[in-house]
Amino acid sequence: MIENIERIRDEARSQISSAPDPHELDRIRVHYLGKKGLLTGLLHQLKDLTPDKRKEMGAVLNQVKSDTENHIDRRQTELARIEIERELTKTPSLDLTLPGQYAVHLGSVHPVNRVIDQCVQALKRVGYSVATGPEVELEYYNFEALNTPDDHPARDVQDTFYIDPPVLLRSHTSPVQIRTMKAQKPPVQILAVGKVYRSDYDLTHTPMFHQIEGLMVDDNISLADLKGTLYYLVKSLFGARPLRFRPSYFPFTEPSAEVDMQCISCKGNGKDCRMCKSTGWVEIGGCGMVHPNVFKAVGYDPDVTSGFAFGMGMERITMLKYGIDDLRSLFENDHRMLEQF
Ligand code: PHE
Numbered sequence: 463m464i465e466n467i468e469r470i471r472d473e474a475r476s477q478i479s480s481a482p483d484p485h486e487l488d489r490i491r492v493h494y495l496g497k498k499g500l501l502t503g504l505l506h507q508l509k510d511l512t513p514d515k516r517k518e519m520g521a522v523l524n525q526v527k528s529d530t531e532n533h534i535d536r537r538q539t540e541l542a543r544i545e546i547e548r549e550l551t552k553t554p555s556l557d558l559t560l561p562g563q564y565a566v567h568l569g570s571v572h573p574v575n576r577v578i579d580q581c582v583q584a585l586k587r588v589g590y591s592v593a594t595g596p597e598v599e600l601e602y603y604n605f606e607a608l609n610t611p612d613d614h615p616a617r618d619v620q621d622t623f624y625i626d627p628p629v630l631l632r633s634h635t636s637p638v639q640i641r642t643m644k645a646q647k648p649p650v651q652i653l654a655v656g657k658v659y660r661s662d663y664d665l666t667h668t669p670m671f672h673q674i675e676g677l678m679v680d681d682n683i684s685l686a687d688l689k690g691t692l693y694y695l696v697k698s699l700f701g702a703r704p705l706r707f708r709p710s711y712f713p714f715t716e717p718s719a720e721v722d723m724q725c726i727s728c729k730g731n732g733k734d735c736r737m738c739k740s741t742g743w744v745e746i747g748g749c750g751m752v753h754p755n756v757f758k759a760v761g762y763d764p765d766v767t768s769g770f771a772f773g774m775g776m777e778r779i780t781m782l783k784y785g786i787d788d789l790r791s792l793f794e795n796d797h798r799m800l801e802q803f
Pocket of ligand 1: 633634635636675711715748749750771772773774
């Protein structure tokens with residue numbers, strides 16, 4: 463009997479070790495350990511033996527039985543591990559923690575828009591609200607109501623793009639002043655931002671550029687208010703800087719001035735300075751007290767109403783702020799340039 467047991471044990475072992483899958487393993491279990499299994503059959507045969515033999519064989523048989531069970535359990539664990547490994551290597555697995563294959567390029571705010579935003583934020587803090595107007599404008603708003611009649615030389619100065627007179631592309635943001643004042647009574651404290659167009663193209667001019675325009679109207683506005691506002695705006699863009707107000711001329715303001723800021727590159731000493739062409743000052747915009755004729759055009763009483771207005775070119779401010787010396791680089795959309803902001 464002992465040889466029989468050993469033969470069955472060895473045979474079971476080799477079958478278990480080479481069982482290819484859990485299904486086959488189960489079949490082997492039934493074959494040896496099931497109710498009608500080979501080892502179970504041998505257990506039934508014990509009753510035919512002498513008590514001594516039965517005890518001896520019983521012990522051997524139980525040992526073989528439990529060894530076989532352990533063997534099957536181990537193979538089962540092994541097969542489960544093999545199955546998992548096979549699953550993992552079958553198709554390229556998706557690992558969400560791996561870095562992506564392609565770099566993600568994030569866009570950024572264009573430097574001109576960045577400067578516009580800064581101006582808007584600064585002026586909003588002191589009570590301005592943003593007003594808008596059309597880019598395709600009428601002569602009346604762009605010139606006439608701004609005290610610039612037909613034969614006025616300023617109409618030529620600005621090299622206006624006409625679509626079909628009196629329709630034109632606005633040459634400045636000042637028509638927004640007229641539209642706003644016609645729509646509301648004083649006090650007015652607005653800020654107009656946007657694209658303006660002039661037939662001009664060289665190193666320092668593009669046919670389209672951005673302006674920001676401030677207008678403050680009430681019954682007691684003075685030149686001091688205008689200056690204070692410009693000092694404040696410049697401070698929020700460049701840090702506190704000396705300003706210079708040069709008498710100038712605009713049809714819609716009186717008195718008028720051009721505003722110069724002390725050069726941020728040479729700090730005003732002008733030595734071999736490219737930014738200010740060695741003058742120590744850079745021009746940043748135009749301004750003045752609203753002309754009485756403008757008030758008349760919008761139906762305000764110039765005897766009780768006073769106000770100031772100022773305008774600035776945003777490309778110019780951007781170039782000064784970031785030390786850009788070619789205006790065209792703001793329009794080329796070259797990523798290598800824009801990525802620096
Ligand atoms: N509109 C003027 C220009 O484009 C600038 C300006 C605005 C001047 C407001 C005075 C007051 O040149």
